[in-house]
Amino acid sequence: MFVITSKEMKELEKRTITDFDISEEILMERAGISVVQAIWNEYGEFSNKSFVIICGSGNNGGDGYVVARDLLNYTEAVRVISVGHPTTEVAKKNYERYLKHGGIVYTYSELGLEGASKIISEADIVVDALFGTGLNREINDEELTKLIEVMNLYSKCIVSVDIPSGVCADDGKIMGCAVQADLTVTFGLPKVGHFLFPGRELCGKLKIAKIGIPSLDMLTCDINKELITTEKLRLPNRPRWSNKGTYSQVIIIGGSNKYIGAPVLSALSALRSGASMVKVVSVSKVCQCAMSHDPALICVNIGEDFNVEKLEDFIATVSKDVVFVVGPGWDTQNSEEKLSIIKKLLLTSNTLIIDADGLNVLSQNIDLLREKNSSKSVILTPHPGEFSRLTKKSLEKVKQNYELVHEFSKEYGVITVLKDATSIVSDGKKIYFNITGNTSLSKAGSGDILSGLLAGLISQHLEPVEAVKTGVYVFGLAGEMVPVEGMNSAFSILNYIPEAFKRLRESK
Numbered sequence: 001m002f003v004i005t006s007k008e009m010k011e012l013e014k015r016t017i018t019d020f021d022i023s024e025e026i027l028m029e030r031a032g033i034s035v036v037q038a039i040w041n042e043y044g045e046f047s048n049k050s051f052v053i054i055c056g057s058g059n060n061g062g063d064g065y066v067v068a069r070d071l072l073n074y075t076e077a078v079r080v081i082s083v084g085h086p087t088t089e090v091a092k093k094n095y096e097r098y099l100k101h102g103g104i105v106y107t108y109s110e111l112g113l114e115g116a117s118k119i120i121s122e123a124d125i126v127v128d129a130l131f132g133t134g135l136n137r138e139i140n141d142e143e144l145t146k147l148i149e150v151m152n153l154y155s156k157c158i159v160s161v162d163i164p165s166g167v168c169a170d171d172g173k174i175m176g177c178a179v180q181a182d183l184t185v186t187f188g189l190p191k192v193g194h195f196l197f198p199g200r201e202l203c204g205k206l207k208i209a210k211i212g213i214p215s216l217d218m219l220t221c222d223i224n225k226e227l228i229t230t231e232k233l234r235l236p237n238r239p240r241w242s243n244k245g246t247y248s249q250v251i252i253i254g255g256s257n258k259y260i261g262a263p264v265l266s267a268l269s270a271l272r273s274g275a276s277m278v279k280v281v282s283v284s285k286v287c288q289c290a291m292s293h294d295p296a297l298i299c300v301n302i303g304e305d306f307n308v309e310k311l312e313d314f315i316a317t318v319s320k321d322v323v324f325v326v327g328p329g330w331d332t333q334n335s336e337e338k339l340s341i342i343k344k345l346l347l348t349s350n351t352l353i354i355d356a357d358g359l360n361v362l363s364q365n366i367d368l369l370r371e372k373n374s375s376k377s378v379i380l381t382p383h384p385g386e387f388s389r390l391t392k393k394s395l396e397k398v399k400q401n402y403e404l405v406h407e408f409s410k411e412y413g414v415i416t417v418l419k420d421a422t423s424i425v426s427d428g429k430k431i432y433f434n435i436t437g438n439t440s441l442s443k444a445g446s447g448d449i450l451s452g453l454l455a456g457l458i459s460q461h462l463e464p465v466e467a468v469k470t471g472v473y474v475f476g477l478a479g480e481m482v483p484v485e486g487m488n489s490a491f492s493i494l495n496y497i498p499e500a501f502k503r504l505r506e507s508k
């Protein structure tokens with residue numbers, strides 16, 4: 001499903017109006033009616049319910065007046081609190097129509113905070129039509145801030161029109177203060193702010209209503225952002241005649257005497273996601289740990305401690321058809337030598353996933369990525385801390401920064417997975433958001449599982465970007481399958497990976 005910014009939404013709206021002769025009025029009418037329908041579907045019939053609609057001065061408020069008018073068809077218990085007189089032609093029209101239908105409007109300036117609080121607390125459902133995609137600055141007006149606080153404090157239930165007022169549609173950030181909705185009904189296509197935190201949390205349940213905007217193909221509009229959903233995801237093809245040689249080997253280079261388990265988690269995850277042969281190349285203790293967990297793993301022991309020559313010798317023997325994962329549990333000692341290993345791996349034509357300390361080492365010389373073999377796919381799987389080191393930008397600046405993920409991937413010719421509660425993937429062309437998962441994944445070791453899972457999918461010949469999309473989605477699903485959220489070790493997530501794949505296969 002495509003995801004858009006407020007600017008893109010305005011462009012789609014404009015083309016719908018000019019190229020398809022569907023007026024702004026029709027769009028607003030349909031937007032308002034779709035909110036009423038969504039409320040009915042969610043909360044049941046209206047005869048025993050009371051409503052208050054908080055309308056701002058723009059078209060979001062205009063939608064609110066349509067909602068109010070349509071609700072009058074079902075109940076008399078409808079009130080509007082207007083915050084500023086409607087300023088656009090269509091909003092004005094719908095304000096007038098509501099009045100003509102006998103609708104009651106209180107102005108916030110006359111009611112004051114106390115009066116507004118009373119009306120809000122008495123209503124069963126508060127419809128938030130204060131600001132939508134037109135919010136263009138921080139809300140710093142004291143009276144507005146107080147109103148939003150009162151809505152959050154006293155409402156029994158809030159339904160936001162398009163987006164919770166105060167949430168920036170383009171990045172999900174709170175612009176001073178914001179409404180916490182129970183249900184949000186958006187129009188046409190979801191906006192980025194619906195999927196990035198805190199906006200994602202403030203939406204409550206999200207419904208996407210069709211209001212008559214033609215498809216992107218018809219509008220000849222190129223949108224480069226998508227939400228990862230099951231329909232388009234690819235799964236590996238495993239022909240019945242295949243044998244272990246049909247698939248690529250997965251080779252995990254990582255682990256240290258400090259972090260013994262990380263590469264083992266990665267390796268076990270690769271097996272769970274379908275890899276046929278997984279090697280762990282590491283120090284003795286890691287190899288022992290790997291063997292004790294699964295004798296089917298193949299270990300290449302480089303000695304008691306990190307040994308660059310032995311690693312180089314091993315890499316020289318590796319055939320073409322391999323997926324490398326470098327970094328889980330590596331630690332950052334001997335970073336110069338480790339950097340030289342990454343350089344060697346970048347020169348092979350095999351797919352390379354760089355994770356964890358592999359990324360921390362790489363951040364000392366990011367330009368190494370420019371030397372990669374041109375036919376090669378490189379995947380980086382940073383969490384925000386690692387991405388901050390890679391880009392030399394503050395954590396604040398990189399968190400959820402989908403444009404940066406996009407630019408970085410384009411600049412270095414890599415696929416980047418910025419892992420977070422909403423993960424962001426880019427191959428430098430498109431941007432994908434993944435929203436599966438929960439806090440069962442917020443655990444040490446879960447990143448190692450993801451890198452192994454991606455390697456397992458690529459070993460079964462999925463295109464790297466397809467593997468990444470499927471991988472992050474399935475990884476999230478596996479996290480959601482933990483019986484009690486958060487009460488788990490990362491290790492237990494491994495058990496849910498096959499089941500998560502099954503669920504994805506069945507849902508297609």
Ligand SMILES: NC(=O)C1=CN([C@@H]2O[C@H](COP(=O)(O)OP(=O)(O)OC[C@H]3O[C@@H](n4cnc5c(N)ncnc54)[C@H](OP(=O)(O)O)[C@@H]3O)[C@@H](O)[C@H]2O)[C@H](O)CC1
Nearest residue numbers: 013028031058059060131132133134135136137138139162
């Ligand atoms: N896009 C579509 O296809 C459709 C959209 N609809 C609805 O329209 C809104 C967007 O409407 P718009 O009029 O562009 O914007 P808003 O209603 O969200 O807000 C604009 C008004 O708010 C003022 N504003 C903005 N930021 C602040 C702030 N921080 N503090 C105070 N006031 C603020 C702004 O004032 P200006 O001074 O900047 O002019 C405007 O007065 C969309 O979200 C949908 O709900 C359609 O009806 C259906 C089709």
Ligand SMILES: [K+]
Nearest residue numbers: 131161163165
């Ligand atoms: K709103």
